[in-house]
Amino acid sequence: MCGLIGIARTPEAAYEAFLGLMNLQHRGQDGAGILTVDSIKGQFSLQKGSGLVENIFSERTFRNLKGLSAIGHTRYATIGRRDPNLLQPFINDHFGIGIGHNGNIVNCYELKEELLKNDKNCHFATESDSEVILNLITYYLKTKPKDFSHLFSAIEKTMKDLIGSYSVVGLLKDGSLFGFRDPNGIRPMVLGKRKNNAGEIAFAISSESAALNYLGYNDLEEIQPAEAIYISAKGEMHRKILTKQSNYPCMFEWVYFARVESQMGNTEVYKARFQLGAILAEYLKNKNITADVVLPVPETSRIAAIAIAESMNIPFRELLIKNRYVNRTFILDDQQSRKEAIKRKLYPVASEIAGKRCLVVDDSIVRGNTAIQIVKLIKQAGAKEVILVSTCPPIISPCYYGIDFPSTNELIAHGHNEEEIARIMGADKVIYQTVEGLKKALEQNSLCTGCLTQEYPTDIVHAITFENKRTEDRKNNGDCMPQVNSIKNKN
Numbered sequence: 001m002c003g004l005i006g007i008a009r010t011p012e013a014a015y016e017a018f019l020g021l022m023n024l025q026h027r028g029q030d031g032a033g034i035l036t037v038d039s040i041k042g043q044f045s046l047q048k049g050s051g052l053v054e055n056i057f058s059e060r061t062f063r064n065l066k067g068l069s070a071i072g073h074t075r076y077a078t079i080g081r082r083d084p085n086l087l088q089p090f091i092n093d094h095f096g097i098g099i100g101h102n103g104n105i106v107n108c109y110e111l112k113e114e115l116l117k118n119d120k121n122c123h124f125a126t127e128s129d130s131e132v133i134l135n136l137i138t139y140y141l142k143t144k145p146k147d148f149s150h151l152f153s154a155i156e157k158t159m160k161d162l163i164g165s166y167s168v169v170g171l172l173k174d175g176s177l178f179g180f181r182d183p184n185g186i187r188p189m190v191l192g193k194r195k196n197n198a199g200e201i202a203f204a205i206s207s208e209s210a211a212l213n214y215l216g217y218n219d220l221e222e223i224q225p226a227e228a229i230y231i232s233a234k235g236e237m238h239r240k241i242l243t244k245q246s247n248y249p250c251m252f253e254w255v256y257f258a259r260v261e262s263q264m265g266n267t268e269v270y271k272a273r274f275q276l277g278a279i280l281a282e283y284l285k286n287k288n289i290t291a292d293v294v295l296p297v298p299e300t301s302r303i304a305a306i307a308i309a310e311s312m313n314i315p316f317r318e319l320l321i322k323n324r325y326v327n328r329t330f331i332l333d334d335q336q337s338r339k340e341a342i343k344r345k346l347y348p349v350a351s352e353i354a355g356k357r358c359l360v361v362d363d364s365i366v367r368g369n370t371a372i373q374i375v376k377l378i379k380q381a382g383a384k385e386v387i388l389v390s391t392c393p394p395i396i397s398p399c400y401y402g403i404d405f406p407s408t409n410e411l412i413a414h415g416h417n418e419e420e421i422a423r424i425m426g427a428d429k430v431i432y433q434t435v436e437g438l439k440k441a442l443e444q445n446s447l448c449t450g451c452l453t454q455e456y457p458t459d460i461v462h463a464i465t466f467e468n469k470r471t472e473d474r475k476n477n478g479d480c481m482p483q484v485n486s487i488k489n490k491n
């Protein structure tokens, strides 16, 4: 998972891209980059660095990042976590094209081999699947991009080769901004417009509407699955659906990943999270579950917890206090870091917990590390009973589309029912949202639920190569050993 921003026709494009990335920081904390273009000189300027966005860029950086158009990328790694060479955007200076990519290409290793076989000019500087996308585009372009139709034709051919998830923003040396989204629309991407200081229309593309709202763009609309969009330096916009489209957006965007102020697939993230809670509350009432207090695991589950408390008529209390200076645990890069971070980040309010039946709401339970620690903390604080509920159904299978829960043996719900999970966690009960409840709450006609149902929206026959590479990478990073599970595909 990564964050993307693209800015066109704005004098302070680099600074806007920076502000956009600040608002997309939650989508990746490994590193970030901004690429700008001076279309008169035909020159790219690029700045990338590891760590948080605010620590990478400075006033001096913005003086060097010249031009009216920019793209930015914040990285969340699934492979090569500590490799600064994998930071984006990537550029091909000869073709005058740069891109940033959010998602994961399942067949990238096979495509790389094909490219190296078929194109003697092709070379790869990294192991990144995003570089495969860039090389495929230039392979099909054959020459520098002449106009939007030339570029669209290369992207269309590229799309036919790629299997996986991809939202891409790109920049050409003539100052044009472009973007495209995979045919299943797995990763989000939104377009916004506003008037610049000269009264002309400026455009922006982002992974999330919250970043565009912050920058003052309005008239927001989603870029469609399989759609490519091109905005020339003069402000002419072209867009086209390039291949057959479906719609399988990732359910985890609403459940956990996206900012709560964002909207995706016409459902606000806030509304989706509230509905996840309300639907779960009905389910709990049917099971005759009751408690003295509802408490959220901060931050993501707060909205669902409010809905549960309201619906069940149980007091809502913030009784797990977060140390805000410790990063999100899920996004940290190995098991040990995650465990350490959990210990340092949450503190229970023992005086309010002691003697109470606590209904603890978490957004999701992936590896279970956080939940085990939380149950322990609440029990140690004197709770009479701990009922842990998850707004997301059990995650039983890997994600091949960019979320880092890759291996079955890391997933606590794989091969365990709720009773067994409760025992492992030391909780009195563990109760999950149902897949039907999730679908109802998110109000989408269709969703990617591959990690919940093992029904993936793309062919995943190549996923084994990808999985093996990721296993190797995790071993090198000191993370635990995954196993590959049997998987079936929807098509």
Ligand code: SF4
Pocket: 186, 249, 250, 251, 252, 253, 398, 399, 400, 401, 402, 403, 448, 449, 450, 451, 452
């Ligand atoms: S497999 Fe799960 S996490 Fe991955 S894209 Fe699909 S719904 Fe999202």
